[in-house]
Amino acid sequence: MSEEMMEEGGTIKKFLYVNRKAPYGTVYALESLEVVLIGAAFEQDVSLVFMDDGVFQITKGQDTAGVEMKNFSPTYRALEMYDVEKLFVEKESLDARGLTEDDLLVPVEVMTSEQIRDLMEDQDVILSF
Amino acid sequence: MLHIINKSPFERNSLESCLRTASKGSTLLFIEDGVYAALEGSAKADTLRQAMQDYTVCVLEPDLAARGIAAKAMDGIKRVDYAGFVDLVAESERVQSWL
Numbered sequence: 001m002s003e004e005m006m007e008e009g010g011t012i013k014k015f016l017y018v019n020r021k022a023p024y025g026t027v028y029a030l031e032s033l034e035v036v037l038i039g040a041a042f043e044q045d046v047s048l049v050f051m052d053d054g055v056f057q058i059t060k061g062q063d064t065a066g067v068e069m070k071n072f073s074p075t076y077r078a079l080e081m082y083d084v085e086k087l088f089v090e091k092e093s094l095d096a097r098g099l100t101e102d103d104l105l106v107p108v109e110v111m112t113s114e115q116i117r118d119l120m121e122d123q124d125v126i127l128s129f
Numbered sequence: 130m131l132h133i134i135n136k137s138p139f140e141r142n143s144l145e146s147c148l149r150t151a152s153k154g155s156t157l158l159f160i161e162d163g164v165y166a167a168l169e170g171s172a173k174a175d176t177l178r179q180a181m182q183d184y185t186v187c188v189l190e191p192d193l194a195a196r197g198i199a200a201k202a203m204d205g206i207k208r209v210d211y212a213g214f215v216d217l218v219a220e221s222e223r224v225q226s227w228l
Contacts (some may be wrong), residue, residue, distance in 0.1 A: 022137055024195055025162030056165065066191025069179050072198075081176075096139060096168025098133040098201070 013124040014045045019054035021129060022043070024064070024072070029057045038074075040082035047123070048079075049116060051090035054129075055097060058089075058119035060105045076106045090116050104124055131157045131221035134163035137228065138173045143227040148176070151225075153183045158209070158217055160189040167193065167202040174203060181205050189214055 018035055045089060050058060057073070064071040066099040079085070086107040094100060094110065101110055111119070120126060132151050138144040144166055147157065157180065159166050166173055167188045173221040180186060193199045200207070209217065218224055 022140075022162045022165065023195070024130065024192075025135070025137065053140050053165070054160070056196060061197035061200070062195060063194040063197070063199075067195045069195065071195070096172040097165070098168050098172075 009101055010043070012043070012045055014122065015039060015047045016045070016120060016123040016126045018120075018126060018128045019048060019057055020052040021055040022056040023062070024067065028129045029054070032127075033057075033072060033075055035127065035129075036079070036084060037082060040079075040084055042122070043083070046084050047086040047088065047119065048084065049088045049090070049119065051093045051116065053093075055089055055093045055099060056103075058087075058104045058106055058108070059099065067076065069108075071104060073075045077105070088119060088128055131224045132157045133224065133226045134166065135158050135161040135226070136210060137162040138146055138166045139171075141198075143185070144173070147225075148150065148180055154185075156185040156187060156217060156221065158187045158189065158190055158214070160214070164188050164192045164198070164202075166196055167206050169201050169203045175204060178205075187213075187217065209219050 017032055019032050023029040058076050062071050062073045088111050089108045091110050091112050132147050132155055134143050134147055136143045143222055165173055187207045187209050193202055
């Protein structure tokens with residue numbers, strides 16, 4: 001068995017979650033977040049990408065009191081406690097929406113589309129939401 | 130006529146289709162993910178600024194707030210609450226929802 005296959009009795013794979021949907025109009029964003037949290041328990045090598053309307057998931061200042069929905073955006077800040085620390089955002093998606101890194105509620109690495117492409121090629125598993 | 134748009138202009142073409150077919154003087158109301166059309170500085174801002182010449186443009190404030198963009202909405206857009214939403218529907222002869 002190869003060295004990378006076994007660590008603490010399990011296989012470590014590189015998981016990439018691709019988030020492309022705005023947070024409240026559909027349930028995709030919340031579902032993705034829940035899968036990420038569940039997956040975190042399996043101690044895999046997890047990365048998250050936010051692109052297209054997915055960048056709105058981590059936009060600062062969300063206040064859902066008026067729409068009577070759960071504001072789940074603070075949970076993104078808790079991800080680092082689950083060792084989910086690799087958060088990437090596509091620059092082109094931010095630009096098209098008039099947003100910058102300062103508008104985001106968690107520390108991220110802003111990447112170009114080309115860098116995201118390379119990141120995707122580097123994964124074992126890609127889950128798209 | 131009241132046109133209601135509830136889809137993100139970055140993901141769907143509801144806004145473009147509406148603007149192509151809505152008659153002058155109509156009212157546009159953005160709700161749910163449609164409110165992202167109000168973002169100042171976005172790739173859709175010029176489209177919306179243009180639309181404001183011909184239409185009354187409204188946005189549902191609680192949906193802006195939920196998405197964290199209340200401070201980033203363009204000037205010239207009328208913000209309405211749920212009661213204002215009801216008023217718009219009640220005073221409009223026809224309502225077109227761009228689902």
